[in-house]
Amino acid sequence: MIASGPGLFDDLPPSADRVDIGAQACLLRGFAGGRDTAFRRAIDAVAGQADFRNMQTPGGGRMSAAMTSCGGYGWVTDRRGYRYAAADPESGAPWPAMPRLFAMLAAKAASHAGFDAFEPDACLVNRYAVGARMGLHQDKDEADYDHPIVSVSLGLPAVFLWGGLRRADKPERLLLEHGDVLVWGGADRLRYHGIAPVKAGFHPFAGEQRINLTLRRSQ
């Protein structure tokens, strides 16, 4: 069990600003708000040990979002494919430890959404410059789809594309803003999703960037 610790995220009523966007998917608006300094320090500490990089895709292109990871496993892509790896291929070293803030937030958000005892072992950190995007895809590299995923949006807003179980299903568009948290699992775990190109702007947390954390159980 991850100790939640008194104080952190205990100050929200159980259904504060909760928008159901699927049978087992919900948006907790502002759930991660008001902790900018802690998030900034944690992200800088992770990037200081494993810097953001624009990874290669199996097709030979590069992701437009820059990525890094923390926790026991990190998500990597290269010419060989997509997978979780225990070491950062850039350095050969283990990924930075998962900041307690991330693990606590993930467990609290998951429990608000009805998923008990979520203990992530991987956090993928995506950094979007203006114009960066993520095409419609499914998250299928985790061993067990019964675990939920929790995502935290920070910095510039972005339009989240929320599709169906088939690539051809027309996605809904949902604006994700600084501090918004998404939780999904179960029936919604394999839905196609993506991020539309990030529009120019400035946010005090991240300047001209958007940062997204996705907390997962990979193994």
Ligand code: MD3
């Ligand atoms: C719904 N990241 O890292 S987070 C990803 O904002 C990814 O950087 C996006 O998609 C981002 O894989 C979206 C929200 C999200 C993430 C994974 C999902 C929603 C999801 C997997 C299944 C269903």
Ligand code: FE
């Ligand atoms: Fe995804």
